[in-house]
Amino acid sequence: MPKHIVRLILLIVAVLALAAIAAPLLTVDSFYRYGHYRADSVAQIAAQEPVYQTPRYCYGCHTERRAQWSAGNHKSVTCEVCHGPARGHPQSGRLYIPTDTVKLCTQCHEAMPGRPRTQPQIEVAAHSGGQQCAICHNPHTPKISAAAAKVSGDAAAGEQSAAACAGCHGDDGNSPNDTWPSLAGQNAAYLARILAAYQSGDQTDPVMTPLAKALSDADIQNLASYYAGLSCKPTAGGKPVGDVAAGKALAKNCAACHGETGVGANPAWPILAAQKPGYLVNVLKAFKAGLRKDPMMAGVSRGLSESDIANLAAYYAAQSCPSTK
Amino acid sequence: MTKDSKPELAARRAFLVKLAGAASCAGAAVGAATLGLTPAVSAKTAPAADGGSFPTKDYDWTKHQWGFGVDATKCIGCLRCVEACKRENDVPANAHQFRTWVERYVHLEGEDQVRIDSQQDPVNIAASGSEKTFRFANRYKDAKVYKAFFVPKLCNHCTHPACVQVCPVGATYKSEDGVVLIDHDYCIGCRYCVQACPYGARYFDEERGVSDKCTWCYHRITKGLQPACVEVCPVGARIFGDQKDKESPISLFIRNNRVQVLRPESGNAPNVFYVGIDKEVN
Numbered sequence: 001m002p003k004h005i006v007r008l009i010l011l012i013v014a015v016l017a018l019a020a021i022a023a024p025l026l027t028v029d030s031f032y033r034y035g036h037y038r039a040d041s042v043a044q045i046a047a048q049e050p051v052y053q054t055p056r057y058c059y060g061c062h063t064e065r066r067a068q069w070s071a072g073n074h075k076s077v078t079c080e081v082c083h084g085p086a087r088g089h090p091q092s093g094r095l096y097i098p099t100d101t102v103k104l105c106t107q108c109h110e111a112m113p114g115r116p117r118t119q120p121q122i123e124v125a126a127h128s129g130g131q132q133c134a135i136c137h138n139p140h141t142p143k144i145s146a147a148a149a150k151v152s153g154d155a156a157a158g159e160q161s162a163a164a165c166a167g168c169h170g171d172d173g174n175s176p177n178d179t180w181p182s183l184a185g186q187n188a189a190y191l192a193r194i195l196a197a198y199q200s201g202d203q204t205d206p207v208m209t210p211l212a213k214a215l216s217d218a219d220i221q222n223l224a225s226y227y228a229g230l231s232c233k234p235t236a237g238g239k240p241v242g243d244v245a246a247g248k249a250l251a252k253n254c255a256a257c258h259g260e261t262g263v264g265a266n267p268a269w270p271i272l273a274a275q276k277p278g279y280l281v282n283v284l285k286a287f288k289a290g291l292r293k294d295p296m297m298a299g300v301s302r303g304l305s306e307s308d309i310a311n312l313a314a315y316y317a318a319q320s321c322p323s324t325k
Numbered sequence: 326m327t328k329d330s331k332p333e334l335a336a337r338r339a340f341l342v343k344l345a346g347a348a349s350c351a352g353a354a355v356g357a358a359t360l361g362l363t364p365a366v367s368a369k370t371a372p373a374a375d376g377g378s379f380p381t382k383d384y385d386w387t388k389h390q391w392g393f394g395v396d397a398t399k400c401i402g403c404l405r406c407v408e409a410c411k412r413e414n415d416v417p418a419n420a421h422q423f424r425t426w427v428e429r430y431v432h433l434e435g436e437d438q439v440r441i442d443s444q445q446d447p448v449n450i451a452a453s454g455s456e457k458t459f460r461f462a463n464r465y466k467d468a469k470v471y472k473a474f475f476v477p478k479l480c481n482h483c484t485h486p487a488c489v490q491v492c493p494v495g496a497t498y499k500s501e502d503g504v505v506l507i508d509h510d511y512c513i514g515c516r517y518c519v520q521a522c523p524y525g526a527r528y529f530d531e532e533r534g535v536s537d538k539c540t541w542c543y544h545r546i547t548k549g550l551q552p553a554c555v556e557v558c559p560v561g562a563r564i565f566g567d568q569k570d571k572e573s574p575i576s577l578f579i580r581n582n583r584v585q586v587l588r589p590e591s592g593n594a595p596n597v598f599y600v601g602i603d604k605e606v607n
Contacts, residue, residue: 015348037498041508043380048544051413052553077559081405085412108403108559113465114429114473115401119560 053086072141101133151188158226173230178278185232189267191224232321240314247315273319280313386502394564394578398601402475404459406554413553420456424539425479434469480526480539481595488518
């Protein structure tokens with residue numbers, strides 16, 4: 001064989017030998033394990049931590065929300081759709097609470113060509129005049145429930161039954177005591193809802209529970225109508241329980257439901273203006289401690305300190321009564 | 326003859342030495358590929374290296390074959406899916422890079438051409454108020470709309486993915502459970518795959534210098550969760566599940582509906598199945 005051919009063959013053999021040595025050195029272990037790619041990268045991708053956690057995760061703490069949410073029309077809208085991803089929330093304690101509910105709700109409910117007919121859609125201007133959706137709708141159960149329906153009781157009959165209440169709530173529905181709430185001028189639908197809650201045991205109070213259990217449905221309607229019709233009196237002077245100005249700043253967070261001065265637009269929720277400050281403090285503490293149950297109030301009261309509560313109570317107590325309806 | 330007397334010969338010798346070095350390097354690379362490929366074929370049928378399941382100890386990818394459904398008749402164009410996808414997968418917060426998106430198709434009375442926009446249209450970005458949040462502007466509110474509908478889009482995780490075929494470095498591949506994934510450590514940023522995808526499902530992440538696209542939230546589905554877009558869809562327009570499980574949401578969706586795929590003529594054989602779309606959608 002000619003010399004130069006031998007050299008060529010030797011060169012090829014040398015190159016192949018070099019390749020055989022180089023191949024394992026230059027290729028990572030997991031390459032080619034399943035195909036022309038690095039198998040380890042699959043495990044790397046699978047190891048990323050999820051950001052969205054599913055409602056089941058949220059229920060781990062927020063059990064109170066589950067029944068309300070899962071019974072409502074928004075049961076297909078999971079927590080994280082509006083509140084954002086839950087990862088990191090338990091540690092930081094922070095969560096996105098949408099404040100501009102017009103912007104939030106119209107994302108799905110603005111009347112728009114292309115949306116299926118089955119989707120409930122509104123034109124904001126005609127539907128609400130542009131006011132915040134949460135004033136009338138609870139975003140967790142958006143359908144306006146029977147609780148907000150008109151109360152059609154007999155105020156005169158209510159006055160008869162109210163004799164039993166006058167000891168604590170005052171002859172004219174204005175409580176003589178700082179601890180007990182004034183009822184005069186309160187929303188009838190709210191009064192009826194709370195009395196019904198005492199009756200059913202959803203809300204308990206050593207004094208109110210037995211009293212409410214003795215009432216018929218008609219009694220509740222009559223009482224609610226009677227007290228709603230009385231005129232509210234401003235809280236008497238005396239030392240305010242907290243800083244009114246600080247309370248005013250905090251109260252901005254409550255305005256969507258309770259109105260800027262404690263007079264909200266939705267009859268299912270209480271008027272707070274001119275309410276007894278001691279009562280307001282107790283109620284907020286009860287919500288915070290979970291003794292009084294309301295999904296919305298539990299959430300908003302959780303972040304309030306003792307002084308926040310006192311300031312809020314002072315602010316609302318100092319507001320003037322709503323003008324007679 | 327000496328080096329001093331014939332300098333041009335010395336130069337030629339030096340050149341040949343360099344050439345031989347370069348040739349053996351190239352040969353080594355070619356040889357490595359040839360030799361490397363041989364064990365790959367045999368390894369394909371072998372069980373996972375660590376004896377257990379792959380890619381995680383709780384998840385065996387040979388037991389699943391994922392599929393995705395889109396019911397365009399349900400989509401309300403709220404774009405929760407687009408925002409959730411961005412947060413879940415750390416997609417750059419801007420108005421031109423998306424792993425999933427939603428298109429709006431509008432036929433106006435008296436017009437032959439369909440009008441198409443998506444959340445990244447400047448009018449829609451103006452309506453959302455920022456490039457980090459998305460909403461469809463109500464731009465056809467007062468127009469005479471003959472027909473309109475929304476169509477969510479995402480990577481089709483094709484059975485014969487063109488993007489995988491063109492990747493020169495094996496940085497993108499089809500997993501055993503039917504998901505087209507990207508190895509960001511191996512991606513060299515050549516963007517062939519972005520060009521090759523007939524659906525425009527891939528984008529190039531300039532900051533990281535790699536291609537990126539939908540993974541069907543592989544890190545979620547391997548933990549028993551739904552992809553983030555499916556998780557947050559308030560109307561059930563997105564359906565996900567295991568095609569090997571005949572009672573899974575996707576199997577029922579395919580069985581109970583007349584489904585279609587986008588651009589079937591491209592030969593990619595997509596695994597995202599659509600209901601309720603027009604011929605203009607592709």
